[in-house]
Amino acid sequence: MGDDAASAAQQQRIAALLDEARGGRRAAIARLLSLVERGGPDARTVGRLAHPLGGTAYTVGITGAPGSGKSTLTNALCTHARTESDLERLAVLAIDPSSPFSGGAILGDRIRMGDQTLDEGIYIRSMATRGHLGGLALATPSAIRVLDAVGFPVVVVETVGVGQVEVEIVASADTCVVVLNPGWGDAIQANKAGLMEIADVFVVNKADRAGATETVSDVEQMLNLRPEDGWRPPVVSTVSTSAAGVGELWDAIWAHRRHLERSGEGERRRRGRTATELRGIVAAQLAQRAASLGSGPAFDAVREEVLARRLDPWTAADSLLGPA
Numbered sequence: 001m002g003d004d005a006a007s008a009a010q011q012q013r014i015a016a017l018l019d020e021a022r023g024g025r026r027a028a029i030a031r032l033l034s035l036v037e038r039g040g041p042d043a044r045t046v047g048r049l050a051h052p053l054g055g056t057a058y059t060v061g062i063t064g065a066p067g068s069g070k071s072t073l074t075n076a077l078c079t080h081a082r083t084e085s086d087l088e089r090l091a092v093l094a095i096d097p098s099s100p101f102s103g104g105a106i107l108g109d110r111i112r113m114g115d116q117t118l119d120e121g122i123y124i125r126s127m128a129t130r131g132h133l134g135g136l137a138l139a140t141p142s143a144i145r146v147l148d149a150v151g152f153p154v155v156v157v158e159t160v161g162v163g164q165v166e167v168e169i170v171a172s173a174d175t176c177v178v179v180l181n182p183g184w185g186d187a188i189q190a191n192k193a194g195l196m197e198i199a200d201v202f203v204v205n206k207a208d209r210a211g212a213t214e215t216v217s218d219v220e221q222m223l224n225l226r227p228e229d230g231w232r233p234p235v236v237s238t239v240s241t242s243a244a245g246v247g248e249l250w251d252a253i254w255a256h257r258r259h260l261e262r263s264g265e266g267e268r269r270r271r272g273r274t275a276t277e278l279r280g281i282v283a284a285q286l287a288q289r290a291a292s293l294g295s296g297p298a299f300d301a302v303r304e305e306v307l308a309r310r311l312d313p314w315t316a317a318d319s320l321l322g323p324a
Contacts, residue, residue, distance in 0.1 A: 007041070014045050021150040022053070026123060029150055033125055036142045047142050054148030060253055061173030063159040068179045069205045073240040073249075074158050078122055080246045081154070090154040091123040091147045095140065123152065138284060141172055141277050167198060172273050174266065175256045177249070179203045180219065182211035196222055199233050201252045207237035207245065231259050293320045 014035070020028035032050075035042045062077075064070050074092060081087045127143065140157065147155050159170055170176050178199040204215050219235050226232075234252045238245035260266030293299065302320060305311035311319075 010042065011045050011049075014042065015049055018046070018049055018053075018149065021146075024120075029123060029146070030125070032146050032150075033127075033143050036146060037127060037139050039139065043139075043142060047145060050145050050149035053150075054145055057144065057148035057152055057155050058257060059144055059155045059157060059173040059175075061157045061159070061170030061176045062179060063167070063170040063176070064179030064203075064205075065181070066160065068181050069240050070158055070160075070179050073179060073203065073205055073238060073246070074156060076238075076240045076243045076246045077156070077250060080243065080250050082119060082121055084247060085250065087121075087154060089121045089123075089152050090156065091152040092125070092156045092158065093140065093143055093147075094124070094126040095157065095159045123147070138277075138280050141273070144172075170198065172276070174260060174269065175200045175253050177201045177203060177253065179205050180215060181206050182209045182215045196226070200231065200256045201249070202233050202235040203249060204235060204237045205240055208239045212237060230263055230265070231256065 014032075017028045017032055021032055032046055035046050037043075062070050062074055071094070074094075078090065078092065081090055125143070127139065144155050144157070157170060157173055176198045178196075178201070180202065182204065202219050204212055204219070206212070216235050216237060223232060223235075234255075236245055236249045236252050238249055240246065257266075260269070299320065302311065302316045306313055306316050
């Protein structure tokens, strides 16, 4: 079978997987997400076929310092969404920089062992960086696109920490939820990480501990210094282990969604996210091209010309790149 025939056959297989996933087959969803995470031509085919089928999913990003209880809070939020609202389906992407792409390393011990184990309305997937944070930043919107295309109206993206890549990933969501614990240090860490700027809703989790009231006050004071833009992030207190305050958190997320729709901010953000994703894809493809141009006979020949002082490095680089 020639390369073109093999490519066409693989495209048909991916299209069939997408049809199965849209029909509710969880194994097909998992396979599509695996293709996205690995990258390459198959990931591009998945994205190309999934893109026209989506556009309606609402994304909620949840981040915060390690140990703030994000996974337990996500668990409680999923339970509330399924039992106390009319939401029929939702998906969770857990971004885990340390564990393998195994399908539940972050949330497995908290959600898969809970009531959601038998809940066909919740789909949970763990995505690991495997040391390639930039690749994950590109893979996450592609994974959301797949979940959108197969019919999940809400996609929750939970990140493990507050590093730059995690901030970028969560900033690509429609609503960003920042989770803090009682204690001033947590709020300072959030401020340094840039989370104060991207947060649409703040959560002071473990609010049954000492210092919770002070932390709420600290965050409110920080918000007083933020420019007014039509939406002041609410500060919700929760105890995720008992689900206290989780209903208020869900209401705050939905209130922000209504604000985005009424104000037009949602459309502006979608335009910004699209531009960011396009730039990321262009940068990744240029990096691949640079890597290929940086080796081989042509590169070796130009290098020798530079070493012999017959060619300067800039002219040599232009000759490798070709016409602009």
